[in-house]
Amino acid sequence: MRGNRGGIMGWSGTARAMFVLFILLWPKTVFANGGPLHDPADAYGRLTFDEQSGIMLVRERVSFRIGDGVGDDASGPKGAAVSVEYELWNPGGVDREVDVLFLVPSREQVTVTTGGVRLDTGTPGVIPANWSARKSASVVDPLSGKALRFTARGSQTEEAAGTQFALTFAAGEKKLVTIRYMDRGGFYTRGVVRPLYAHLYYLTPAKYWEGAPQVELELTFASPGARVYSNMTLERLDAYTYRGTLKELPDEEWSFSYMYPHRLLFPTNIELDHNLLVLGTAAAAAALAALAALWTRRSYIFLLASLGIMAFTGYYISRMGGYPFNPIFVGLTDAAVGVALLVSYSVIRRRIKRTR
Incomplete structure (x- = not known):
């Protein structure tokens, strides 16, 4: 009897050890967008960003390309083609399956590619409960530097929307993910001579990833001569391009405004x-x-x-x-x-x- 008890106890200990090893080696699933999400089991509770995802964001590159036909009328906001590159890394010793939630300030179609393959995307319909956009309710005139509040004739009606897609990482693998969408942005015409155009990009969700990524920001205009205000430091490279690099993620979203100083003699657009x-x-x-x-x-x-x-x-x-x-x-x-x-x-x- 004693021998049998010992055998049973030994088998139970071995089973427990195998179970723990199985759990450790099983591919992990986290939710992310610029930051990882914690998805409550069985859909109970609120969707929140996960602060311990195990996935590192090494580099984030954000590029806005402003097209032709802006600044000459006040018919409404003009579109910008946005391209975002995420360099992600799984530094751990286990495989991971990652569901990523990418937030944008408008409900536009988002395309996601990695390794030349376009990924399937979905819309979760909810925004993480422990995140809110950190942005100003005003737009800044690039010429005078004055902040103007959005009103009925100057509006920037953004509503954060999410696009969800899946990624699979082998242990130690890096992936370059490219996200593209059109951002309609906002415009301001009240009390200004030339219309102001404004855009917003959510940077703060990425704080929920592991690591301290390098952030690269770029603006490219199809037409020269735009005057730009950005709450993040940008360097004017030429008549078409502005660029900036951040050593770490800031505590607020990236917002910028621009206008074309046509028929303006003095350094103010007010x-x-x-x-x-x-x-x-x-x-x-x-x-x-x-x-x-x-x-x-x-x-x-x-x-x-x-x-x-x-x-x-x-x-x-x-x-x-x-x-x-x-x-x-x-x-x-x-x-x-x-x-x-x-x-x-x-x-x-x-x-x-x-x-x-």
């Missing part, structure tokens, strides 16, 4: 500021022309200067009050400037005649 500067310059020019006409007793000097001043204000005051009042206010302003110049010319002529 409508009131720019128009007042234009009118002030026009008034100063008129005063100098009046002094010159009175000094030389030649009234035509002011008349010629007035033609130039009218052309100056007509060109640089192109927006006032916004839709639908813009043509009315701009027209009234041009008329007021014209009347003021005409009255000034009449006064100058009378004074010159009196001194003769």
Whole structure:
């Protein structure tokens, strides 16, 4: 009997050891997106990011390519082609099956490839409960640096949406995953001369991966001359390209805005500021022309200067009050400037005649 008990106890110990070894060697499954997810068993509980996934994000490269046709009208936000490269590494000694959740600020179609193969994707319909976007509710004018809050005529309506796909890692394997989508972005037209365009990219979910990845950011414009504001430091390489490198993931999302300074004379895109500067310059020019006409007793000097001043204000005051009042206010302003110049010319002529 004792021998049998010992055999049974020995067999039980061996079974337990084999079971533990089986668990250790079985391929692991985690959920991720820029950060790993913890998926509650049997769908009970909330979906949350997993802070101990065992998968490392080595490098993240984000590239926005802005197409043609931006900055010349205020019809709405323009699209940007976004390409994201994730270099992922399984440093452990076991195979892993990874379900990845990639978050974007709009419900656009997302394509995912790795090793030249396009992966199947799905939409989970929920966002991790322990994550929220860390972003500003304002857009910054690149010329003046002023922050403007989004309003009815300046909106950036983002709603985080997830795209889920599966990856399989052998022990110690690295994978390069490429994610592409179109980002419609947002735009701002209230109180500015030229429309502002804004885009957002979620960086903070990647904090849930293991490691401290290098983050590379790039903007490429199809048309030169864009002025850019970015909350992450970017270097202007040429008239088309901006680029920046972060040593670690930041504590906020990457947001940037841009505009084209067409018909802007002064370093501000704020409508009131720019128009007042234009009118002030026009008034100063008129005063100098009046002094010159009175000094030389030649009234035509002011008349010629007035033609130039009218052309100056007509060109640089192109927006006032916004839709639908813009043509009315701009027209009234041009008329007021014209009347003021005409009255000034009449006064100058009378004074010159009196001194003769």
